[in-house]
Amino acid sequence: MNYEVIVVGGGHAGCEAAASASRKGHKTLLVTGNINNIATMPCNPSIGGSAKGIIVREIDALGGVMGEVADKTLIQMKMLNYAKGPAVKSLRAQADKITYPREMLNLLRKEKNLDIKEGMVEDLIVKDNTVYGVILATGENITSNIVILTTGTYLKSDILIGSTRTRSGPHNEKPSMHLSDNLKKYGFDILRLKTGTPPRIDRSTIDFSKTKREDGDREYYTFSHTNPPVYDIDNQEPCYLIYTTEETKKIINDNLHKSSMYGGLDDITGVGPRYCPSIEDKMVRFSDKEKHQLFLEPESKYYDDIYVQGFSTSMPKDVQEKMVHSLPGLENAKILRYAYAIEYDAIYPTQVKPSLETKVLNNLFTAGQINGTSGYEEAACQGLIAGINATLKLEGKDPLILKRNEAYIGVLIDDLVTKGTKEPYRMLTSRAEYRLLLRHDNSDLRLREYGHEVGLITGDKYNKFLEKKNNIIKLTNELKEQKITVDNEKRRVTTTVYDYLKNPTSNLKEIIKTFNMDLNYRDEVIEEVEIQIKYEGYIKKVQREAEKMLKNEEKQLPVDLDYDKVPNLASEARQKLKEIRPRTVAQAIRISGVNPSDISILLVYLRKYYNE
Amino acid sequence: MNDTIVAISTTTGVGAISIIRLSGPESIEIASKVFTKDLSNTESHTIHYGHIKDKEEIIDEVLVSVMRAPKTFTREDIVEINCHGGVAPTNKVLEVLLKNGARLAEPGEFTKRAFLNGRIDLLEAEATMDLISSKTDKARKMSINTLTGETSNLIKELRDDLVGIISNIEVNIDYPEYEDIEVLTNEKIIPSIKLFKEKLEDIIKKSEDSRVIKEGIKVGIIGRPNVGKSSLLNSLLEEEKAIVTDIPGTTRDIVEGTIVLGGIILNIIDTAGIRDTRDVVEKLGVEKSMHIIDSSDLVIFILNNNEEITEEEKELLQKLEDKKRIIVINKIDLEPKLDKSNLNNYIEISVKDNIGIDKIKDEIKRLFNIGIIEANDMTYLSNARSISLLHKALKNIEEAIIEINNNSPIDIVEFNLKDAWNNLGEIIGETYTEELLDELFSRFCLGK
CATH class of the missing domain: 2.40.30.260 (Elongation Factor Tu (Ef-tu); domain 3)
Structure with missing residues (x-):
């Protein structure tokens, strides 16, 4: 039979890809070396962490599964950076290595459009630079419209202990021996990465x-x-x-x-x-x-x-x-x-588009460690985006591309496809220039609507979100009306709660209690409103910076632009532009080695290009 | 291309008139803010007479041409300001426009806009592209070189101080569980931030000093009538064969003569009376002298070797103690009657016999700590940009201190520190995140 989507690999990226594609109603197959290893955690027993916890929230907001499964199976929970500022608060859970994979497998097994099969993928079915399915080690061919590779550390992996080198995946699992060579044959540049784990x-x-x-x-x-x-x-x-x-x-x-x-x-x-x-x-x-x-x-x-x-x-x-x-x-x-x-093989992520479809083969998507990242959360969010965009492509719709001011997921994918990486890429708050906008508290405000549009957030989940959004507006308006009298530097002043909240040490929950206000809102609504009011000045400043970037994001670069024909480009810039082929002027600006003068030259050339 | 750019389109310091050109959607609005007349409802292609002012202070008498899009060189709204050709007023007008929202144009940017908006053809544009690519490198180097090597190193040091704090905070955020890395709190960083602020203020002061030199030093000459003020001035003028022009300066002081002294521009201010032989008033006029002292960068106070010191002169000497000043004793060819025992650091001259004039020049150079200054307007322009970035960085630091005092979370404090770090980086052409990440991993030991 023919599947619409085949997901290769049952790690954190693979699970999200399989869950999202099948939940969107597309016939999906998950192929993995060992069903018992689906969603295992071969390294640290935790999910979340600084910035990573926000990624898990973003996955949940878009309709992914990692957050829900972690909530059900965690054995310890902490809010990191509680006092360091609203933008850097992030959750970390100690996850149970037995129950997390079991819960994930149960969840996937319930998906009626999803089949799970054991097998080692060693090659792809490729015709005219387009992928049509996978070939297993047994020689079996399975066809599909789309293939998503989430192979983790399993591409030609070697375990290194002292002076011994053993070809093996984590925990003595079989690696894929030929897939990365075959990818090379199709035109991918292969990168060798390394990571490690403690005793x-x-x-x-x-x-x-x-x-x-x-x-x-x-x-x-x-x-x-x-x-x-x-x-x-x-x-x-x-x-x-x-x-x-x-x-x-x-x-x-x-x-x-x-x-x-x-x-x-x-x-x-x-x-x-x-x-x-x-x-x-x-x-x-x-x-x-x-x-x-x-x-x-x-x-x-x-x-x-x-x-x-x-x-x-x-x-x-x-x-x-x-x-x-x-x-x-x-x-x-x-x-x-x-x-x-x-040690394992990965592809240079600059060979991937922001949709996570590869530039080398049509209908082939990649997510997770194969794209050069490290970490369960980094993998999961790419798997989700690959699953969403694979199915959007099947549906003939535009891909979901999150911007750097919308999500850590947007920062991560943009960094990968624009700058590439030479070492396993881990998300850090310092990578996000608009991190004041990318908070734990507002992940749903940023992304729930996208999740709804692509069809993963429906019914109760969506209604609860609309109610929260509405309550935020209501409470904000009420605080503009409500007046309180407080002592301010030995003077008694009457002010609206809204204005009083601008004071950095104020606390909305305490104010509501002290002044016995008739405001019955959930804690998440109170917290959101408080942050929005208290940090309004800074948030606006960052938003203005983001808008500048977005203007350049609107300026599209033609897909067939021949950079060799653009006169006067510096040679480093020309080479980088040819390699990365940025979609927009904003993306071109972010490429290291492309200088402002190169951008000027490019703009001038484009004018000519569109005139002709 | 959504912003409004400005540049001096004539070579400064050469012609009798300079033209400053604005292009972009806010050209007319920005010009109106600094012009004595509101230009917002003017017809296209009209010329207007008036003054350019910085708040209430009048800077120059000018003619302003308003040309509305699309029939202009760039197909954007253009305003051209014709002002007097001196370096000082031209730069001042430019500065006021920058302050009111215009951005300094990059080399070739007017032409680039003209092409992008379809005003000029490909042949012209390709020439421009060559220009852009050749000039930008130069401009980049310029902006790095404008600050003296010493200042540039100071900025690198400042950034280093700052990045130490920033990367420590970032590590605290990204690796919150690490107890063996010092957790920076507001209380811990405040002393270093305050020290940082002082250093930054010092650099700003120094940079502004050096700008004073490029714009010219305002020199006031004071002394009793007949002490030799006008002959010293004439002697300086003659010797340097400088052109004396009447440039309207500000309302507060009038530049009477401009002397280029070994590359340094001396603007002799408020000489009214110096040459007025009819004004034979016995009194020195302390009040009037004080006015000159206040508006000068340098005061030359002339005493008469042939006469005894007066009470008024003593009073003025005292007032000059905190001021950059040169005490000159003239008429040493005559019999000494002046008691010099209470004076120190004076220069003895005789204008009549042309003795000691060089010493005055050397003293000016010493006082302003300058070697040979290159008269290069490009340098000045980039310098204005650097100074405005320094001011921005200082403002960021002040904000950070406010947030610390408000007990705001460290992330908010750091937000301002990062802005400062980026603004300083822009001066020396270094920016952004990879640099910070490298810093993070080289300074701190982290891992799983």
Whole structure:
């Protein structure tokens, strides 16, 4: 039979792509190497984090599934950066590595338009630069209108421990041996990337009295914009904080040459991320630092593995034993799984359009680590966008392209397709120039309407959103009317609540309580209104900056523009423009190596182009 | 192309008249803001007489041509201001227009607009494109070089100070659970922000000093009648063979003579009376002298070697203590009657015998800390841009301090610091995020 969409890979990107395509009513197939590994978390046992938590909110606002599944299975929840400002607040959940994948699989199995099949995709069916399906290792051909590749770290992956290199996916899973070579054959440029994971320790062998306990927040939160929280605030799993010792440092320095990355292997080509270096990297680069912080995080309520966050390494197993035993509380610890580094293939993301369809093959979409990113949330949001845009293409509609002032997802995809990446790309708040607009609190105001338009947000979810939006307007108007009398620098003044809220230390909930106001709104509405009023000046300033960018975003660059014919372009700019083929003038401006003078020249040339 | 651009379209300092051209949707509005007459309802292609003013202060007497789109060079609204050709008034008019919302045009930008709006043909435009590409590099270099090497390094240092704070805050935000990285709070950063503000103010002052030199130093000559004011002036004028023009300056002071002294422009102000031989008043006129002192960058105070010092002169000497000044004792060819025991740092001259005039020139150079100044208007223009960016950065820092005092969250404080960092970066041609990210990862140890 013919599918409309085939999703290759059952990781976080694949799950979102499969769920969104099938929920939109398109016959979808998810092909994965091992059904039991759908939505597993091969690295840290958490979802969210600074900026990443906002991405999960955005996924939920658009109609994705990660947030809902995380809400149902989390074992600890924290609001990060609570006091650092409205724009940088972000949720992080400790997710249960057993129940999260199980819940996700249940959810996918309920989708009536979705089939799930085990198999290893090794090639694509390609004719005239267009993809028509996939070819499995068994030789089986499955046809489809669209293929979405979400292969994660499974393209020709090698596990590196000390001086050993083993061709394998994470947790001894089979990698795809030929798919990346075949992609190369079709014209993709392939990039080799590297990441790593720390050892897992048997909980019962750790002396927690030597650690510092870190508990979850005492307030309820959800990633979901609609569902109420289901976890028990009094029954959250703690994490534990420890530091490396002098002995750890000595062991690492003495054995540095045995690490895969420092001479253990001499054929390392993969580029690792700067923001999650191995412990040996940290010791080398910050040699004057005496100790490094580590977190002991439970992986699940249902088994005993403790994840040692901050201790990723590619040392041989015997050295890992010594290193682990040098840590306070872990003197007698039993390692259940050794740390490793993993090298894998990805494509240069500048070969992908903002819709996530590739420029090389029509109807082929890519999402997640294959596009050079790192992280569950980064992968999931691309999977969602790829799923949405694949089906919009089937429906003959324009793709959903989120702008940099609308979502972290927009920042992420624009960065990938415009600037490319040389290391696994992780989202950071610092990457978002309009981050004051991209907040945890307003993710639905920014994106729910898009989710509704594409058909993923309907019924109760949409109605609740409309009600919230309406209440925000109502409350704002009421605050403009309501007057209060307060002491202000020894003077009693009467002012509207709206004006009083401009005072940075004011608190709307307290004002409502103190003055006994008859304002019955949900907390999320009160919070939203308060932020909008309190930071109005800054928000407007950022909006003005964003508008400047948007004007250039409206200026389209013709798809067939021949940059070789544009006279006077600097050679670096010409080469970059040819490679990236920006869609708009705004995108061209963001390409590094394209200077303002090149943009002037381009504008002048375009004028001529349109005249002719 | 939605903004309004402005540039001096004649070579400054050469002709008797300079033309400053505005182009863009707000040309007429901006010109109206600084012109004595409202131009918003004027006919196209008309000329208007009046004054350019900076708030209430009159800067120059001008003719203004209003040309409405589309029958103009750029097919946009154009306003041309014909003002007096001196460097000082031309730059001042430009500055006022910049302050009121116009943006300094890039090289070739008028022509570029003319082409983009279909006013000129391809052949002309291609020539322009060459111009754009050749000139922009030059302009970029210019803007980097305008500030002296020393100042540019100072700005780099300032940015370095700032990025240390910013990247630490960013790390606190992106890696909130890291307890071994110092968490910056408002209380912790306030001392460094205040110190930063002082440094920035110092640079602004220095930059403005250097601009004073490029626009000219306002020099006031004071002294009793017959002490030799007019002969010193004439001696300076003759020696330098400078052209003396009557340039209307501001209402407060009148530039009587412009002397180019080894590349430095001296605008001799308020010399009314110096040459007026009929005005033989015995008194020096402390009040009038004070007015001259207030409106000058430099005061030359002439005493008579041949006469005893008066009470009024003593009073003035005291008032001049905090001022850039040169005490000159004239008529050393005559019998000394002046008691010099209470004077220090004076120059003895005889205008009549042409003794000591060079010493005055050297002293001016020393006081303004200048070597040889190149008369290059391009340098000045970019400099005006740099100074306005410095002011913007200072404003950002002031905002940050206000937010700190208001107990605002650190992200809001940092918002202003980042703006300051970007504004400073624009001066030396360095901007944005990758740089910050590199900084983040090189300064802090982070990882999973």
